[in-house]
Amino acid sequence: MKPQALGNVRVLDLTRVLAGPWCTQTLADMGADVIKIEHPVRGDDTRHWGPPYFRTTDGRETRDATYFASANRNKRSVGVDIASREGADLVRALAAQCDVFVENFKVGDLARYGLDYDSIRAVNPAIVYCSITGYGQTGPYADRPGYDFVFQAEGGLMSITGERDDLPGGGPQKVGVAIADLTTGLYASIAILAALNHRSVTGEGQYIDMALLDCVTALASNQGAFHLVNGLDPRRWGNAHPSLVPYQVFDTSDGKIVIAVGNDEQWRRFCQALGSKELEEDPAYARMSGRIQNREALLPRVQAIIAKLPCAHWLKEFSVRDVPNGRINGYRETFQHPQVIHRQLAVEVGSDNGEGYVRGIANPIKFSATPVQYTRAPCALGRHTQEVLEQMLGLDAQGIEALQSRGVISAAAQPARQEGA
Known part of the structure; x- marks a missing residue:
């Protein structure tokens, strides 16, 4: 197998639901060894967000929801029960x-269990510690x-x-x-990768404070900038575009x-595909600014032409003229x-215990030298508890069994259930 970009990175993952697991799955896809710490009985919340439950390609239904599978491969x-003293000790030892x-x-x-940044930094000063919350750590x-x-x-x-308030729906x-x-x-x-690069230069770890509200606000991009520059609220356009015409769904x-249609040359070719010399030669629509100012008059005329013929005709005509188009x-x-x-x-991602393959959506990143690899399907709760504690902490079978008997760690993972079970 080819080397991976993050093959030298180990991640301790104490996240649940989606934002955190999506982050750590991204790192895992690029080769990081991601150790997902879960409650030994309940596991990640999304394991139970079914039906639907995900199936292996040979038809076996697992005990975990499709939602969980979408963000927890590799x-x-x-x-581990982090609320117990012994469980918290295990997590700190792994974090080291x-x-x-x-x-x-x-x-x-996490400060209640001695798993906050200061506590983890005490055992591993070079740690990159990322907290993900709804609103951030302050405010x-x-x-x-x-x-x-x-x-x-x-x-x-x-x-x-x-859709616009003045339209149905x-x-x-x-x-x-x-x-x-x-x-x-x-x-x-992205923040974690930047912090790892900083550490490679300086030897210093650091704390990262991520908030969902911050990130979705930052996602406003040009719409948010429109408000900040003009003091106005952007409006809803449904499937239309505030600055491009025509740019929407047509029947x-x-x-x-x-x-x-993103520019004036595409507009000319668009009109040729429509077979409308009248629209192509109308100076009111020749430039984007005119099409924006006159959209209410223009769009019904375009719609009337498109409505006469089927999808296949228009997709072909627009494609041969390099006008961006597509089916819904x-x-x-x-x-x-x-x-x-x-x-x-x-x-298709294979499980590491021979329980079949699971279909999923690929990571869209395409590396030339360190390709994304899919080595582990989303696994059963606690599937690797014994393996990790033996490999990383040197615990023997007797010690692991004692921790299991006290409920500190999970028992052996349950297999996928057969059809109809």
């Missing part, structure tokens, strides 16, 4: 041998809990997502995936397609898309 699961510590507990929670809201939906609302994203909408969580996970992985005679696919169609297949965005 990791080793260790079940790790490069990165990631957690998403409420502000101050008037720091102690509040929250989920992605709340942060999409408070961070302004819902105010610009959804108008009103704020959340994004169809937990975008605040996912964005925070990606920002956190054909047998379905819906997306058209994205369900995920069944997406994963059957020729380009998605070519880019191998669906992968």
